Amino acid sequence: MQSHSTGRRYVLISTDCHAGADLRDYKQYLEPRWHEEFDHWADNYFDLWGDIDTESEWKAGVSSxxxxxxWDSGKRLEALETEGIAAEVIFPNTVPPFFPNGALAAPGPRNQAEYERRWAGIRAHNRWLKDFCDQAPGRRFGLAQLLIDDIDDALAEIRWAKESGMRGVLLPSDHHLKLHNLYYAKYDPIWALCQELGMPVGRHGSIVGSDEERDSVDVAHACGVYETLYFGQRTLFQLVFSGVFDRFPDLRFTFTELGTGSWVLDQMPVLDGFARGARVPGTIPEMFAGEAISRLKLLPSEYCRRNVWVSSLLIGGDVQRRADIGMDRLMWGADFPHHEGTAPHTRKVLRGLLPGVPEDEIRTLLAGNAAELYGADLDLLQGVADRVGPTVDEVATPLRPDEVPDDPAFAYLGDNRDGRRISIAGT
Incomplete structure (x- = not known):
């Protein structure tokens, strides 16, 4: 077969990976005044999500x-390289000190005592993550977690993150037990500082279960999975309608693992329609939203295209709609090391998604946009990719039905086993 390769192996930068310290390893990153209380917390820690996906080597996010x-740097690099991944943007995964469960499943602190302990735990995680990233220079890009109950604390942590080489900040997730109304003007100093320092700020999908009644855990799991997209996606209209992107035009906001990349595109005409309706005198939207909308200089869709980046698995039509979403705003993520992510089938996933897509566009989706947003050195990473990355020919080769893994987590490529659909890109 004649080769149609036109370039070197692909650089893969996953903009959705997860890591964290082993439970007791966080102690060394806590201030000494917390050590005794930490020991008691660690001795009694129990996670309601721990029994999910117990049969798989690759655990679901909430149990991984x-x-x-x-936390094992060498083992992690080996696993990522097996998948062809050269670099990663790292979100939290394990349980910071004094949390009831992982940071992407727990509600925010609901009183001052909870805040003080959770904030100590968040800061411990951030400092652990800084050290973890330093073990693989240029290949790990850490995002500093924030709590935003105390603005001064948050601002100090953002400054520390920038000085320490972190590549962005992560807002706390919304949860039915603790909502954060990001349209509040009191958060403007956070947006201003992130804009000033060039720090991307964003949100990641979360599982919004409840820790209040153990007899209802199964229902909490079901409702949490169903609600997860809503609690993250509400961020978009809050930032747009409150004028955050108007006041801070250079703010870069990322949405990660909050549905397919297409969801922002689908929201644009809805938000534009609401904004236009709020400018029509005498209408219900104008009565309630007219004053706020009148302060916006652009349509909501224009803010989305200027200020918003989206990271996803590139499923559910993302590849077909990539030009409409914005080739400069869409990024690929493997969701490593979660069972619902691409590992251990990343190379096959890419073959299922990307045949027929031009090489330059594949490079943009798999690495280019991420490198620009998070400041990665593509020349350095190309050296890694030349050793471990997938070739142009490999990704261009459509997946055959007999190659589809017998793994339910692979289902997002469609039911390929009967030969009806081999590539999402062609559906």
Whole structure:
């Protein structure tokens, strides 16, 4: 077969990976005044999500906090390289000190005592993550977690993150037990500082279960999975309608693992329609939203295209709609090391998604946009990719039905086993 390769191996930068310290390893990153209380907390820690996906080597996100892939640097690099991944943007995964469960499943602090302990735990995680990233220079890009109950604390942590080489900040997730109304003007100093320092700020999908009644855990799991997209996606209209992107035009906001990349595109005409309706005198939207909308200089869709980046698995039509979403705003993420992510089938996933897509566009989706947003050195990473990355020919080769893994987590490529659909890109 004649080769149609036109370039070197692909650089893969996953903009959705997860890591964290083993539970007791966080102690060394806490201030000494917390050590005794930490020991008591660690001795009695129990996670309601721990019994999910117990049969798989690759654990579901909410239970993967037990895997050494979170903290064993050498083992993690080996696993990522097997998948062809050269670099990663790292979100939290394990359980910070004094949390009831992982940071992407727990509600925010609901009183001052909870805040003080959770904030100590968040800061411990951030300092651990800084050290973890330093073990693989240029290949790990850490995002500093924030709590935003105390603005001064948050601002100090953002400054520390920038000085320490972190590549962005992560807002706390919304949860039915603790909402954060990001349209509040009191958060403007956070947006201003992130804009000033060039720090991307964003949100990641979360599982919004409840820790209040153990007899209802199964229903909490079901409702949490169903609600997860809503609690993250509400961020978009809050930032747009409150004028955050108007006041801070250079703010870069990322949405990660909050549905397919297409969801922002689908929201644009809805938000534009609401904004236009709020400018029509005498209408219900104008009565309630007219004053706020009148302060916006642009349409909501224009803010989305200027200020918003989206990271996803590139499923559910993302590849077909990539030009409409914005080739400069869409990024690929493997969701490593979660069972619902691409590992251990990343190379096959890419073959299922990307045949027929031009090489330059594949490079943009798999690495280019991420490198620009998070400041990665593509020349350095190309050296890694030349050793471990997938070739142009490999990704261009459509997946055959007999190659589809017998793994339910692979289902997002469609039911390929009967030959009806081999590539999402062609559906």
């Amino acid at each position: 906090y037990m895997s050494p892939l979170n």
